[in-house]
Amino acid sequence: MSTQNNAQAITFYFDVSCPFCWVTSRWIKEVEKVRDVAVTFAPMSLFVLNEGREELPADYREKMKANLGPARVFSKVAVEAPDKVDELYTVMGHMVHNEGNGGRKDFGGYNDIIARAVEKVGLDAEFAAVADSDEYDEQLRKFHATAMEKVGNDVGTPVIQLGERAFFGPVLTRIPRGETAGELFDAALTLGTYPHFFELKRSRDEMPSFD
Structure with missing residues (x-):
């Protein structure tokens, strides 16, 4: 789609480990095909969002540790x-979610995925x-803080910024395609x-389903 000055500017803050965020990001990629939008992908971090929250289940906290590595890479x-962020997210996200490698635990849990994805995008x-x-x-904390400043701390990923406004989500479990994707974007834009x-x-x- 066109990225001329009149295109709708979108900043999409993501954590590659989140399956719901992955579905929403693929929806935005569909939107690019049917609406005049200019999308910039930027990292945020579920590890940063949840650090210090000892009330969370131990298993979930271990998954948050694994999420830190990919977020660090995307910050760099x-x-x-920056022209590689979109491509790397697509490649790494497919490896994590479509190939069934999500939900890993502890620091370094995604290192093999990271290495393969980084090499694949050159x-x-x-x-x-x-x-x-x-x-x-x-x-990374600066990127994350920028997203949180727009929507507050009681949210997760993704955060989508439309001009000066931003919101969490939309949370989707299926990837809308074609004009359906565009119509949902129109509705989200109106509300957001x-x-x-x-x-x-x-x-x-x-x-979520990633088909």
Whole structure:
């Protein structure tokens, strides 16, 4: 789609480990085909969002540890090779979710996935190595804080920014295609850019499908 000055600017904050975020991101990729939008993907972090929350189940906290490595990598890519963020998210997200590699635990849990994805998109191995380093932690926290400043801390991923307005979600369990994707975007845009809209929610009763 066109990225001229009149295109709708979208910033999509993501954590590659989240399956719901992955479905929403594939919806946005469908929207790119049928609406005049300019999408920028930017990292946020479920690890940062949930750190210090000892009330969370131990198993969930272990998964949050594994999520830190990929988020670190995306922070480095967003700073040093921003034109690769979209492609790397697509490649790594497919490996994590479509190939059934999600839900890993502990620090370094996704290192093999990271290494394969970084190589596949033509980035140097130094980008994968940052998964085990705190070199980009400050930058990751800045990306995350930018998303949270728009929507508050009682949300997760994704955060979608439309101009000066942003919202959490939409949370989807299937990937809308074609004009259906565009119509849902139109509805989200109408709600999301209305200054007094805050929340529309119901309980989830199914898990995501990535078909």
